[in-house]
Amino acid sequence: MLVLSAVGLIVGSEVSERHRLAMDLNERTTYLDSLIQNSPMGIVVLDRQGSVELANSAFERLFQYDRHEFTSIDMANVGTPDDEARDSAQLIPQIFAGNALHRTVRKRRKDGQVLDLALRGVPLAVDGEIRGAYLIYEDVSEQIRAGEAQRRHAESLDRLVKELELRTKQMTSLNEMGSLLACSGTVKEASAVVANSVPGLFPEAPSGALYMFKSSRDLIEAAVRWGKRDVLAPTFPPDACWSLRRGQPHWSGYPGNGIACQHLTKTSTTECLCVPMVAQGNTVGVLHLDFESASKLRRDSGTESCRDSQQQLAISAASQIALSLASLQLRETLREQAIRDPLTRLFNRRFLEESLERELQVAGRKKQSIAVLFLDLDHFKRFNDTFGHEAGDMVLQSLADLFRNFFRATDICCRYGGEEFAIILPESSSQDAAIRADALRSEVKSLRLQYKKQTLGQLTLSAGVAAFPEHGSTSLDLLNIADQCLYQSKARGRDVVTVALPQNV
Structure with missing residues (x-):
């Protein structure tokens, strides 16, 4: 018991x-x-075959699947977008291989919305054997979007900073070009400044040209070209450029604008910008920019903004260049008027006296001789009385053309007054000058001129020759002696050349 x-x-x-x-x-x-059930994160437990063994309510809400649908779900590919299917299919096998997993994945819910999820997966091991997997899904879509927005904002700020740096650099280059243009003494010097400065202002446009109107205004001529010069026309008529026709910048060669300037060569396949250069209401010429590759204007989504930026910079550059060129052209015109005879376009008496002083100083330093010719058209008053002053003006212009072709580029041809001319011959002795004067006399005598279909009479020329240091040491001495020799030629019957005697004779 x-x-x-x-x-x-x-x-x-x-x-x-x-x-x-x-x-x-x-x-x-x-x-x-x-x-598990009250966790805000989606939790799912898989058995060794990869089938859903347990899932909490948060998982159901996350993927919008009912509990009874879990048996038919393949967790390796559930809600995976097509572009990430291959990578997603490898995640579950990695866990079953004994590897813990922590990464961000993209999954599509049942309603089609794509979510960014933080996935944490660990293998379930019992006695060293993998019996299943434990997965935790956390919706981090908001954080991802916030991070993406922050990244875009940072990139936007970075672009703005770079753009400001570029604008500062461009303005500095523009001001530097303006300073150099202001110091330029001639249009040729200013053109060289433009060719050197503009490629730095427009790195995307390594080729270009500065075109200017010729004095006749019926032709545009390249004052300077840079880059691929063979694709840039040297000259063209004004109506061949749309920017001159419209009076505003014109793009050629980019999609959406099929109207290209006619002065572009057939080999040009790039985007080109022509900007008229206008100063004080007067169109001076055209600034032409040849952008090497259209893709360089499309490096970001703001293609039009980039193009507009380039255009505004080109307008500023063209305006600055135009003002400088207009000022230089006016200065050169005034200088030409000050030193040129308006009828013959030969140098005037004032320029003769200044040049002779300068040439005498050079000749003295170099121990060289210099000769002066005084020329006078014989019986020119009688010629005017016979044929009229207009015919006389035509004769003087014809003589000036003859002088320009007959004498060297270094010789200085001047109209001294009326029908008298003076020629400075650097590095010439009195003998050389006498030979040249006699040859010129023969040339003039052989001229056969017509005015209004009327043949004019024969022309003859008298000449006087004086030289430094043989006949005088100052400009006044040489001019007076050459003038006296000219009068001796007149007294000898005209159409002759008289050379001054040495001072010691």
Whole structure:
């Protein structure tokens, strides 16, 4: 009886212990299940075949799948966008291979919305054997979008900073070009400044040209070209450029604008910009820019903005160049008027006297001789009385043309007054000058001129020659002596050349 009671107590104790353990296990299971079900993150447990064994409510809400649909879901590819299918298919096998996983994936919900999810996956191992996988999904779409927005904002700020730096550099280059243009003494010097400065202002346009109107205004001529000069026309009529026709910048060669300037060569396949150069209401010429590659204008989405920026800079550069060129042209015109005879376009008496002083100084330093010719058209008053002053003007102009072709480029031909001319011959002796004067006399005598279909009479020329240092040491001495020799030629019957005697004779 006592034995039976002891056995009963032992059995009862074991049953009570088992019941307690069962209760404890049930409490833990309930607690863990509560943790999983109440977690704000989507949790799913896979068995060793990869099928869904457990999923919480957050997972259901995240993917919008009902619990009864889990049995048919392939978690390796569930909600995976097509462009990420290959990478996603490798994630679950990695976990079952015993590797913990933590990365961001993109998944498409049942309603089609694509989410950015933070995935944490760990293998479930029992006694060293992988029995399944435990996956946690957290929706980080907002964080990703915020990060993307922040990145775009940072990129935008970076672009703005770079653009400001570029604008500052461009303005500095523009001001530097303006300073150099202001110091230029001639149109040729200013053109060289433009050719050197503009490529730095427009790195995307390594080729270009500065075109200017010729004095006749019926032709545009390249004052300077840079880059690929063979694709830039040297001259063209004004109506061949649309920017001159319209009086505003014109693009050629980019999509959406099929109207190209006619002065572009057939080999040109790039985008070109022509900007009229206008100063004080007067069109001086055209600034032409040849952009090497259209893609360089499309490096960002703001293609039109980039093109507009280039155009505004080109307008500023063209305006500055135009003002400088107009000023230089006016200065050169005034200088030409000051030193040129308006009828013959030969140098005038004032320029003769200044040049002779300068040439005498050079000749003195170099121990060289210099000769002066005085020329006079014989019986010119009688010629005017016979044929009229207009015919006389034509004769003087014809003589001036003859002088320009007959004498050297270094010789200085001047109209001294009326029908008298003076020629400075650097590095020439009196003998050389006499030979040249006699040859010129023969040339003039052989001229056969017509005016209004009327043949004019024969022309003759008298000449006087004086030289430094043989006949005088100052400009006044040489001019007076050459003039006296000219009068001696007149006294000898005209159409002759008289050379001054040496001072010691």
